[in-house]
Amino acid sequence: MHVLHDPATPVAAQIDFDAFLAVDIRVGTIVAAEPYPEARKPAIKLRIDFGPAIGVKRSSARITEHYDCATLVGRQVAAVVNFPPRQIGKFVSEVLTLGFPDADGAVVLIGPGHQVPDGGRLF
Template sequence: MHMNHDPAAAPAETIGFDHFLAVDIRVGTIVAAETFPEARKPAYKLLIDFGPTIGRKRSSAQITEHYALEDLSGMQVAAVVNFPPRQIGKMMSEVLTLGFPDEDGKVVLFHPSVPVPNGGRLF
């Protein structure tokens, strides 16, 4: 899947609302974060709690420029939870943690401005 990180890029083609609903984006709380030395690009391994229905899922995130490991635990983030798992190095990434590029293209995590229940779905 190709991601376009160019903020000047034209909007994607128009889609129907059903396409949006097919992408299941949920909020979860990072419960553990560790370095990921085997990753091709600098990244952390995250364990994210999405509440009782979805449970805890693993993710790899290239967020080392803006986030120190010790600051991640307890942070709420948004992630796509219905993509197929992806093998990244020695870990299986189960969800895609979402972020936006800063002016240098480095990832800034997307998260709610106030605490919300884990597992809530984006609408």
């Protein structure tokens, strides 16, 4: 298990509010999901609509334990939209889709409890 997924990991060092504001976390709606069998670890390729200002972005997420492609479309999720694109095998991931680990370390996606406009920024 990766150390970041361990609930016993100590709290990270304090940061100032400007450091928090530098991380741009937005909400978007998954508009397409497909298996990514070529990934080193099981993953799903996502296309997420962040509204007109940001548009549709791609993400590779290791979420196969709790989710299948058919049930992901229409779900709102949170993602970091201002990291540089990352090459994951033959796929370029443009945003980091966010989640928390369950008791076994499998990813549980995070998103709003109610429908909100796509592109809304976390504060």
